[in-house]
Amino acid sequence: MDMQTLFYLVPASGLVALAYAAVTTGWIGKQDAGNDRMKKIGEQIFRGAMAFLAAEYKVLTVFVLLVAGLLSYMYTTIPGGSWMVGVAFLAGALCSGLAGYFGMRVATRANVRTAAAARTGLAPALTVAFRGGAVMGMCVVGLALLGFGVLFNLLIGDMDLFGLLGSGKMMEAQIGLNQVISIMAGFSMGASSIALFARVGGGIYTKAADVGADLVGKVEAGIPEDHFLNPATIADNVGDNVGDVAGMGADLFESYIGSILGAMILGAVASQGWMGAVAIPLLIAAAGVVISVLMTYVVRTKEGGNPQVALDIGAFGAAALMLPISYFIIDFAVNEAGGTIALGVGSNVLNVGTVDLMVAMVSGLVAGVAIGIITGYYCSKGKRPVNSIVDQSKTGPATNIIAGIGIGFESTALPIVLIAIAIFAADAYAGLYGVALAALGMLSTTGIQLAVDAYGPISDNAGGIAEMSGLPPQVRERTDNLDAVGNTTAAIGKGFAIASAALAALSLFAAYRGLALQGQDLILTEPKVLIGLLLGGMLPFLFSAMAMRAVGDAAMDMITEVRRQFRDIPVLREALTIVAKAEEEERALTAEEDAQVIAAGEKTEVERCVAISTQASIRRMIQPGLLAMICPVVVGFWSAEALGGLLAGTLVSGVMLAIFMSNAGGAWDNAKKQVEDQKKDLGEGNSGKGSERHKAAVIGDTVGDPFKDTAGPSLNILIKLMTIVAVVIAPLLAAGN
């Protein structure tokens, strides 16, 4: 098979994933959606999620069209520039947006069906939840490879790249390849912008609703969490889908495309236009998709079986299978070129073979898994970090917070050392192209990885629906069980996300230097570079401040609205008193009370809470999003060197803050859960649910919420979005010099 034909496999594998998604969506639709009450709740969550997406996409359409027009216009002003960059940007944004839409559509259908299935047992519930997540995963990788692949094949066909290479016109081929890469960077930038807005908007939505619902419902009114009398509960559930499913999907879409692109660019540059360097990342991605689809069928468990084992076999199995397949692909490409490839120029040439490239790729994989294990250590119950927070909670919230921040700070150390080792190893064996392959190695099985990630919030949501519709307690137990087992795999996923973001940003950063400064070096002691470095280091802090303030303000709006409903709707007020009293007396409601409370639940104005979260998150996602888009452009047009510094600065402090915030948040969360697990009579009596220690731990958990679900995960995207913006504007900067 020649290489040109092989490239068609890329969009074809995307179609395979989409076909899987379509079939599975149909299957999920046919599952039982439970009783009327469940159906109604499910419908409310579905409509809330769709309302958010509609509002978000309305704003983003305007934004995307403007940027696309601007890019096309600017590119036509430079020699050899193509207006296709704007079109590619549009296509990237569209594919990412569609992936979010389809994924969330099915996730909000799957949650209520998971709850329904959990009435009969654990095994059917696992299948529904996992397949719901798998649709999300396959939509993401399918649309990514379809869009990216079709665009790529069109471009190389249009420019007759293979013809040029065949007739030995290396110079023309090189120019053509550079142009293809610029346009593909536009696609990646489109996906990244959507990702940033989706992550920030979703993060604000979910935490505003969560904090608002908890503070008024649980703390002030004294009713249980997720109770249907609380009008913010539906918004909270919508938020889980919006933030954890759609936000994460867009995030990984962006990482996936970004790491493929980074490897393509660096490969093309380092090897002076060898097509194999471009083919390797694309073919590995295509193979990863097919493997992911196949492995979804392995994830199933028997009744009484351990769902953890099922998920592990799926995710780790896929990663393990990818090793021989990657070897085969790399070896094929390298042998086409005669067995060794010269990477680099002049005295810095590195002659690499199949094994060198494999080592580079595996070093990323190993670092990603190790970081995941460390992430798990810092956030798990019973381990030293969480234990120390539990200890320090004894003397109140202040010591709990100090301990959590300390743990979060400390948790940056080992992951950074591991990333450093991975860079060192990948670079030693295959230069910067190796670093890019290391990032790709972690993301080749994104399809199934994302399925496992999205399965968590679906199970969590199913639990909420079970609670709200008053299903028997064992249903909730089953969904909790499902939710809990996803944690380890999710921690590994987090490790992959952070490590791959750092490595992908590094490779795109090197690509930027090549494109914008054309041969000139980026010298760290130059004042302009240092200015960029300092400004770039500051941006993640400012960005996080904006995201956190948005959560605070939006939560305040939500609190005011829930308080208003509790005060102004008389039947609701009465029902609240009944439920709170029963809670206090630790008894179940009588049949009569139950009927009254259910009737009152009909009167809650759920839509208003949904509207508040939607509006607040859409409005407040704009400022941080624009910060990320505009800063590199402004700094870059002042000085391309300063922009280089800016990217490095953002990378450094962004990675640290991202690790700090997500690990501190995770540790606080599990410290609270660990306190809740304690027996009340333990030690000095300051333990367990309801104790002073528990109150302190709850405060830590609340502080951690915007850390781990809003600001933290958005920072990964910030780093990469700024870098890809720089790569896209690099030819404009180079032309302007």
Added chain:
Amino acid sequence: MDMQTLFYLVPASGLVALAYAAVTTGWIGKQDAGNDRMKKIGEQIFRGAMAFLAAEYKVLTVFVLLVAGLLSYMYTTIPGGSWMVGVAFLAGALCSGLAGYFGMRVATRANVRTAAAARTGLAPALTVAFRGGAVMGMCVVGLALLGFGVLFNLLIGDMDLFGLLGSGKMMEAQIGLNQVISIMAGFSMGASSIALFARVGGGIYTKAADVGADLVGKVEAGIPEDHFLNPATIADNVGDNVGDVAGMGADLFESYIGSILGAMILGAVASQGWMGAVAIPLLIAAAGVVISVLMTYVVRTKEGGNPQVALDIGAFGAAALMLPISYFIIDFAVNEAGGTIALGVGSNVLNVGTVDLMVAMVSGLVAGVAIGIITGYYCSKGKRPVNSIVDQSKTGPATNIIAGIGIGFESTALPIVLIAIAIFAADAYAGLYGVALAALGMLSTTGIQLAVDAYGPISDNAGGIAEMSGLPPQVRERTDNLDAVGNTTAAIGKGFAIASAALAALSLFAAYRGLALQGQDLILTEPKVLIGLLLGGMLPFLFSAMAMRAVGDAAMDMITEVRRQFRDIPVLREALTIVAKAEEEERALTAEEDAQVIAAGEKTEVERCVAISTQASIRRMIQPGLLAMICPVVVGFWSAEALGGLLAGTLVSGVMLAIFMSNAGGAWDNAKKQVEDQKKDLGEGNSGKGSERHKAAVIGDTVGDPFKDTAGPSLNILIKLMTIVAVVIAPLLAAGN
């Protein structure tokens, strides 16, 4: 006057400052130390502070001797290396240690005398407190210039630098000058190491005692703050001296020497050995010391006058006077060399005159003042940031913490932009030498600046002594008044500290590149540089985690000890009940109760608390201190380029964390005070002392304590210490290549 003679002015000006310090120390000793109870408390604080210093210096002596020996040995192994580097290191450490010793000795004498003077009025109390601070300030700059100046004059005499220059042996002179600079860097490193240990140790000491005293005394036993029944109160007061006086003194000693050295090195390198470039920073520093001494006599107020005005005239007046004097010095040096100086080599030569150098220097001064104003804005009552924390405290500690962290993050933005502008301006007018002069501009009046800074904790301590010895309330009011007015000037001082640290580190960083890589550039996209950048960015997080954990652990030890005394000393237990009951009933003690309580106060085992803080802080300062010393050495011997990246990474994330932590801490502190100022009947009744909002604000303040007093200020030193270590080992690395 020829230049050689002028250089003798440097140690001479140091002697002037020390003479002032000696005379003023005598004057303070003659002031009234109050009644017997005050004298006893004063004595306890004095002895506690001296015990800490003794313990600290014992450990540091071993450490300093080891490092000095190692440096001397290593330097003799390279061609042209001098064992004097180790001796200079020893001298730097000794001078810094002596400054801390004398400064703290007099500060702990001045505090009780300030309390005594406050019995008669505000004006005499101001004079005592300010002069106490001035002794500290003059000891620091005096010993710095004396040590640095004597060493420098000895070295240039020994090498006959002026003879070489006179006979046109430029090459030999250049080599000699480089050697002088290496040795002076050793002096600076000695001062920096002492500074880091003093800051970290002092920071741990003060916060462990503070948190421990408050939690058991105020929260658990219900007695007022600073009550003499609380055995940790003396330790708390000792801590204020150890942390805020001695720690800050060592910190500024280090900044001061570092910025002079940075300017000397860059000047010598950029101008290819022009002695004027070395003379300018030294002479400006010498002039600044004399101006500082003179301006201390201006700081006085009439009874009923505004002490703020007196302090402002002193500090700002000195800075204003320095402008024409600096112009004169620069103009003299530039004219000696013919009116313009060529800085740089090859195509990058910049011809600069007097005005260019002045602009560079002033740009630093302007940025420092502006950053101070912004710092003031973020930490002041009634301004938007603190108001927002007060608002968010309404819904509890979690929202208070989220708001404070958000404000702290946000507060990094403007200072960084200002530092960037200062670098840009200084570089445009006078290259990297200009950047070094910008740092120096801020620190030329360190003498009086430090007097104002140290005056704050002396007044604060005087208030504590007044409280503990049962002086009438108006005495406490006066000392509070004194303490409060120092805040604005202290904020400016903080601005100077951060901005000058960043600029000085930048110039030393450039100096490192010149020394270690000798002509080779530090290329940002090189994998080794990137690895260094990431590791360096992580170090401030790890360092802060260590410092914060040390505070937490030491506070726990203190809490356990205070609880033990409250439980096991029967008369103390009874007295506590009496005081707490009176507090609750909001009445004064009867004469009989008072006598019983005072008798019980005699039984507290103050020394044990002092010993706990001392031991904990000495033990726990070692780990973060070694981290800062060892990392650059290990990374540097692996790769000199990676060490360059490491320094840049530490600079970027260190500056951000330092600004974040000190501003968040300051904002939380004043948010608490603002809540305390509120009337109880304001709004929804959730305001003022004792309200839920107040409890939330107190928690924020406690979280902020280790931020602003332990980790935050230590980070400034961390950044510079790592850079100076790199400069000192640079010739070793270059020789090893």
